[in-house]
Amino acid sequence: MGSYMGFDMVPRLSEGLVHKQNWQKFLNAIKERYQNDDQVEVKPNYIAFKADPDLLLPFECHKFLRFGAMIPNEDSSGLRNYIDTVSRVAGVSFGSRGYCWNEGSGVLGFYAWDDVKRSIRSYEQFDEPEMPTTIAQLVLGTDPISELGLPLYKAQPVLGKGQGLVARFNIAKGQLIISEKPFFTTSKIASATTMEKQMAIELRKLSKNAQRQFLSLHNNFPGKQPFSGIVRTNALPCGSESPIGGVYPTISRINHSCLPNAHNSWNSESGYENIHAVRFISAGEEITIPYDHGGTSDERRRYLKDAFGFDCDCSICSRQPTELKQSDERRRQIQRLDAAIGDGLRVMYSPKDCLRDCRVLLQVLEEEYEGSHGAHLARLYYDAFQVSIVHGDQARAGVFAERSYRARAACEGEDNPETKRIRILMEDPKRHGSFGLSMKWKSLKDQVPRGLSAYGFEGWLWTGK
Ligand SMILES: C[S@@+](CC[C@H](N)C(=O)[O-])C[C@H]1O[C@@H](n2cnc3c(N)ncnc32)[C@H](O)[C@@H]1O
Secondary structure: OEEEEEEEEOOOOOOOHHHHHHHHHHHHHHHHHOOOOOOEEEOOOEEEEOOOOOOEEEOOHHHOOEEEEEEEOOOOOOHHHHHHHHHHHHHHHHHHHEEEEEHHHOEOOOOOHHHHHHHHHHOOOOOOOOOOOOHHHHHHOOOHHHHHOOOOEEEEEEOOOEEEEEEOOOEOOOOEEEEEOOOEEEEOOOOHHHHHHHHHHHHHOOOHHHHHHHHOOOOOOOOOOHHHHHHHHHOEEOOOOOOEEEEOOOHHHOEEOOOOOEEEEEEOOOOEEEEEEOOOEOOOOEEEEOOOOOOOHHHHHHHHHHHHOOOOOOOOOOOOHHHHHHHHHHHHHHHHHHHHHOOHHHHHHOHHHHHHHHHHHHHHHHHHHOOOOHHHHHHHHHHHHHHHHHOOEHHHHHHHHHHHHHHHHHHHOOOOHHHHHHHHHHHOHHHOOOOOOOOOOOEOHHHOOOOOOHHHHHHHHHHOO
């Protein structure tokens, strides 16, 4: 036995320019110090100290939590020396933020080992660069506007669409734009007259102000049933495919786009509908969500006209015919691949083909949604997770679950019950009900290869065994 020692970065560094530059200087000092030491190797994403597999310094500073290990009583590889030296250099670069600890002397590390291990696993893959929302965020990694808690949007008329929601400030990808409780929720009721009566009962329960807000919402079906007309125009399903819908004071002002910049999700635990940005949104830009269920532009336009009474002229639908045709072909391919990936028999008997389809789908989604395909990504990675875990491959399943978790957290929030469920699977993939139906790709979670280039890592990930 021996004892654990090292240093933790408390608080962890941000992605701001200042921290990035300080971290780079620190890494340069380490590289210079060990340039002639063949036990210290510069890998594509981190500096590795061969004395211990977890002794790594990542190039992305915001991921780093700890440089530490267990020093055996017989320290033949000079582990203590490495930790002492790197901790000292960190102390010079980061002062007391480099928090030194030594369990042997009764000083415990700041972070839990589970969190440290998760951060170390994330070194293998580079994050997509975040678009800073303000100069302060670019430089310092903090965002004073979001810290002030001001609404990020305002409702105002939008040409040809009635009211709409427009960004007041720059909004970062993944940022929660608005979280709102519905006036009430309702399910589809067979007869329009019964529905109207039901709506009247619900409305009476609201305050006068809420009633006024509800009645001021757009009604695409004016006529004898005004309440149910408002509901039909404005209700968002409480969860994908849910027959229950909710109507909202502000969220119901958000217009449609076939290339939306925001994603709506229902949190069944909190009873709130949330809108997250799926890409960087500039101040003054309209905030949009998708009303459609996919398909080609003709299919979408028909649906939007029938259900919402407008002719879509979003940035996709208004493209030149050749470009629109290409987009339509991608949408068809997305539908075909979705269906093929969801085929349980193929998952069981042709898992390599399924993973290959997932990878192709990833590329098509990236092209079609120009990088704002977060909600699709969460599903796609979850499908790839399922393919791997059915065959007992915990290593790939863990990576896919982590990617699915990150994509879902960014577009539905960390507190969404589905995000939380995937987080559990990310930490322990074998908790999935289909784990090991076959064991032909059997692997352990920590058998993710280390030190591969980004290209090599993706090659390993998507080919299966
Ligand atoms: C849920 S409401 C959205 C807010 C609405 N614009 C308002 O003034 O309250 C849905 C209605 O907004 C309009 N709308 C939504 N998206 C649109 C778009 N892309 N182009 C034109 N009208 C749109 C349609 O009239 C649709 O029935």
